[in-house]
Amino acid sequence: MIPYAAASEMQRALVEERRAGRVPDLLLLVEHPHVITLGVKVEAARSHLLATPEVLAARHVEVHESGRGGDITYHGPGQIVGYPIMDLRPDRCDVHRYVRDLEEVMIRTAADFGLQGGRIQGLTGAWVGADKLGAIGVRISRWITSHGFAFNVSTDLDFFNLIVPCGIPSGGVTSLARALGRLVHRDEAEASIVRHFGEVFDRNVIEGAAVGGGAGSD
Numbered sequence: 001m002i003p004y005a006a007a008s009e010m011q012r013a014l015v016e017e018r019r020a021g022r023v024p025d026l027l028l029l030v031e032h033p034h035v036i037t038l039g040v041k042v043e044a045a046r047s048h049l050l051a052t053p054e055v056l057a058a059r060h061v062e063v064h065e066s067g068r069g070g071d072i073t074y075h076g077p078g079q080i081v082g083y084p085i086m087d088l089r090p091d092r093c094d095v096h097r098y099v100r101d102l103e104e105v106m107i108r109t110a111a112d113f114g115l116q117g118g119r120i121q122g123l124t125g126a127w128v129g130a131d132k133l134g135a136i137g138v139r140i141s142r143w144i145t146s147h148g149f150a151f152n153v154s155t156d157l158d159f160f161n162l163i164v165p166c167g168i169p170s171g172g173v174t175s176l177a178r179a180l181g182r183l184v185h186r187d188e189a190e191a192s193i194v195r196h197f198g199e200v201f202d203r204n205v206i207e208g209a210a211v212g213g214g215a216g217s218d
Contacts, residue, residue, distance in 0.1 A: 004035040004064050004075065007083065011146040014085045019144050027197055027205075028083040029190055032075040034059065036163060037066040039137055045072040048164035061162065068147035070124070070137030071167035078154035078175070080190055086201070088143040099124055099136055101200050102149050106134035108196040109151065109189065115179055123168065126151075131174035135166055153177065153189045 002010075007030055017023045036056075038045035042065050049063070049072060056063065061074075075081055088098060103119055106126035110117035110133060117126045117133060126134035134151040152175035160173045176184040198205040 001031045001033065001077070004032050004037065004062065007032065007081075008064070008066070011083055011085065015141065015144050015146050018085050018087055019142070023085075025087065025201075025203060026085040027194070028085065029193070030081050030083070031077055031079060031186075032081060034061040034074075034076045034159060036061055036063045036072060036074050037068075037137075038063070038072055039070040040067055040139075041071070045167065048072045048167045049162070050164065051162040056162070059159070059162075061159070066137065066147065068137040068139045070135070072163050073135050073137065073150060073166060074159050074163060075150055076155060076159055078152070078156065078177075078186070080151045080153055080186065080193060082148045082151070082193065082197075084145050084148050084197075084201075086145045088140070088145065092201075093143055095138075095140060098140070098145065099138065102136050102138070103134075104200050105193060105196045106149060106151055108200070109192040110176070112192045112196075113176055113180060113184065113189075115176070123166075125166070128174055128179050131172040131179075132165065132168075133174055133176070133179070151189065151193065153184050153186055 014026060103126050107117040115128055117128055120127050124136045125132050134149055136149045137147055138145060139147045154177040155175045157173050157175060165173050194205055
């Protein structure tokens with residue numbers, strides 16, 4: 001569990017470390033206290049914030065500008081947030097492919113739990129039917145990635161009512177726990193994400209605790 005602002009600062013530092021070759025490709029897996037984040041098109045994203053400042057304060061929800069792509073989203077307990085810090089050079093310099101690969105990781109994870117995840121044409125993320133299970137918002141600077149994906153494991157989905165999730169008024173939101181009708185432990189979902197991340201990105205995954213308990217890949 002790490003505050004959003006601290007995670008953003010950690011990512012900025014690690015991007016520079018990765019650019020300099022002082023760290024390998026990394027996958028940070030974290031949880032955040034209740035926070036709403038706004039994409040790089042801040043005003044458009046802010047227009048999809050439904051809650052008043054008073055409601056946000058009463059529910060202890062922070063709001064942060066993120067500098068990533070995408071619109072508005074919510075992060076909170078019960079959600080696995082993945083921040084890959086990767087150098088896509090030389091053979092993965094394709095933003096569209098990168099986003100599709102992150103979707104594939106989440107779709108394969110859903111399948112491990114017996115759920116048929118998929119994509120919706122024209123939208124990003126991993127979906128179960130018409131409900132979004134995992135969201136994506138990335139930043140790529142000279143082919144070094146940051147930000148990433150948010151996968152709902154046992155998230156309190158009521159917090160998504162504070163926003164228009166990802167700026168899509170017609171879409172619902174779900175979690176593994178809601179879709180399965182049972183409790184799902186974070187460790188179980190995290191192990192699945194790590195395994196499929198290694199498969200999709202062709203990385204040998206080495207568990208580590210040096211950067212906030214995340215998993216590194218090289």
